[in-house]
Amino acid sequence: SEERQRRLRQPIVAVLGHVDHGKTTLLDKIRGTTVAAKEPGQITQHVGASLVPSNVIEKVTEPLKKLIPTVKLELPGLLFIDTPGHEIFTNLRKRGGAVADLAILVVDIMEGFQPQTYEAVEILKQRKVPFIVAANKVDRIPGWRPNPDQPILISMRKQDPSVIEFMDNQIYKIMGELAKMGFDSDRFDRIKNYTRQIAIVPISAKTGEGVPELLALLAGLAQRFMKGKLKYVEGPAKGVVMEVKEEPGYGSTIDTIIYDGIIKQGDTIVVGGIEEPIVTKVRALLIPEPLQEIRATKRFRAVDEVSAAAGVKIVAPGLDKAVAGAPIYVVEREEDLEKIKEQVKKEVEEVLIETDAEGVIVKADTLGTLEALVQFLRSRNIPVRMARVGPVTKRDVMEAIAVKRHKKEYGVILAFNVKVLPEAKELAEKEGIKIFQHNVIYKLIEDFEEWLNKLKE
Numbered sequence: 001s002e003e004r005q006r007r008l009r010q011p012i013v014a015v016l017g018h019v020d021h022g023k024t025t026l027l028d029k030i031r032g033t034t035v036a037a038k039e040p041g042q043i044t045q046h047v048g049a050s051l052v053p054s055n056v057i058e059k060v061t062e063p064l065k066k067l068i069p070t071v072k073l074e075l076p077g078l079l080f081i082d083t084p085g086h087e088i089f090t091n092l093r094k095r096g097g098a099v100a101d102l103a104i105l106v107v108d109i110m111e112g113f114q115p116q117t118y119e120a121v122e123i124l125k126q127r128k129v130p131f132i133v134a135a136n137k138v139d140r141i142p143g144w145r146p147n148p149d150q151p152i153l154i155s156m157r158k159q160d161p162s163v164i165e166f167m168d169n170q171i172y173k174i175m176g177e178l179a180k181m182g183f184d185s186d187r188f189d190r191i192k193n194y195t196r197q198i199a200i201v202p203i204s205a206k207t208g209e210g211v212p213e214l215l216a217l218l219a220g221l222a223q224r225f226m227k228g229k230l231k232y233v234e235g236p237a238k239g240v241v242m243e244v245k246e247e248p249g250y251g252s253t254i255d256t257i258i259y260d261g262i263i264k265q266g267d268t269i270v271v272g273g274i275e276e277p278i279v280t281k282v283r284a285l286l287i288p289e290p291l292q293e294i295r296a297t298k299r300f301r302a303v304d305e306v307s308a309a310a311g312v313k314i315v316a317p318g319l320d321k322a323v324a325g326a327p328i329y330v331v332e333r334e335e336d337l338e339k340i341k342e343q344v345k346k347e348v349e350e351v352l353i354e355t356d357a358e359g360v361i362v363k364a365d366t367l368g369t370l371e372a373l374v375q376f377l378r379s380r381n382i383p384v385r386m387a388r389v390g391p392v393t394k395r396d397v398m399e400a401i402a403v404k405r406h407k408k409e410y411g412v413i414l415a416f417n418v419k420v421l422p423e424a425k426e427l428a429e430k431e432g433i434k435i436f437q438h439n440v441i442y443k444l445i446e447d448f449e450e451w452l453n454k455l456k457e
């Protein structure tokens with residue numbers, strides 16, 4: 001079965017949800033459970049991700065075998081993206097979609113849908129990422145009797161009927177919100193068709209109840225419905241830049257998720273930059289030192305090669321000009337270099353907008369957030385004149401001034417997670433150009449729409 005496992009790669013799983021709904025706690029729980037269940041030497045640390053190998057998933061889901069039909073795992077495991085947050089998720093992009101194969105939408109069962117939950121669902125919809133809902137914090141339901149690390153199906157049997165009624169009511173509310181956004185859903189044990197309905201799993205990231213079902217469902221869904229997408233490819237690596245970071249002792253580095261193929265030390269790579277593609281040679285591939293190594297003084301150790309799916313830090317000259325959300329490709333044959341450079345350039349330019357249209361000016365910190373923001377605006381029929389990565393400059397203000405002359409309502413700047421340069425601010429104030437700033441996409445658009453409505457009154 002070693003041979004069989006080689007044929008599929010680990011699905012890449014992202015965790016999204018409103019702040020404080022339990023994303024970090026869930027990941028810690030999954031990691032903690034796996035640390036407890038693992039056999040020595042099997043935990044693999046990744047940069048920005050944690051790999052949960054299949055034998056660990058099997059152990060955690062073992063108690064389920066008596067309750068529901070479980071599938072034999074052919075997947076080598078699940079790669080969970082560690083840094084939850086919309087910014088990270090939006091950067092996990094590739095042309096026409098997402099690098100994440102699956103997602104967990106965490107919703108606090110007591111609070112239900114909140115602004116960032118809606119935002120997360122919209123982004124998942126835009127990028128066509130299948131997801132499961134983790135209705136978290138069931139232990140906070142009044143009267144709940146905790147059953148640590150047990151399947152939720154077992155824990156549910158041990159609750160009073162009134163407690164289950166309360167839980168189901170909260171789940172109906174979540175189903176209602178999902179329905180408004182175009183998704184059919186149900187409690188996971190009532191689902192008839194997993195390709196059409198979204199499963200809602202009641203869990204507690206704190207006590208671990210329901211985590212066996214969550215992992216089993218993720219693995220089952222990936223295995224049953226996306227095998228084609230998970231075929232392991234032997235070729236040169238394809239990946240995406242998650243973050244660009246200055247690292248003491250290494251200089252500029254990029255944290256990447258590799259979703260296809262192999263990358264080796266010494267490889268020539270092409271990475272998307274704002275001005276033009278960066279062509280460079282991999283000086284080092286870094287992965288975190290295992291946490292168990294108490295006496296480890298260094299944070300990273302170098303490896304010769306990494307294969308998909310993986311999270312790895314790449315050290316190479318010139319990477320300070322790379323941009324998060326941009327593609328990275330390994331060049332296997334010298335003669336392919338120009339073609340790949342052209343492709344990377346095209347892929348970056350597809351996200352940037354430069355027109356004479358009467359529309360708003362959009363600035364964002366990364367390619368991923370810019371793309372998500374522009375798609376949000378499009379879905380609301382708000383035209384975009386210019387969309388670029390970087391701080392708000394005087395030029396942006398001048399563009400907005402040009403728009404304002406003909407279309408007052410669109411002569412504005414929407415800035416996501418970027419600075420406004422002093423001379424831009426000065427000019428905007430003088431000319432009465434409004435600059436909207438926020439680090440939640442949803443809020444940024446809401447602020448703008450509120451202003452629009454006031455203007456129309």
Ligand code: GDP
Binds near residue numbers: 020023138140205206
């Ligand atoms: P994040 O912002 O989505 O990453 O949320 P956190 O994981 O940081 O959780 C926010 C707060 O909720 C923390 O105080 C957690 O301890 C708490 N929390 C998370 N999951 C649960 C849960 O299942 N039950 C309870 N009672 N508290 C939880």
Ligand code: MG
Binds near residue numbers: 024025084
């Ligand atoms: Mg968190």
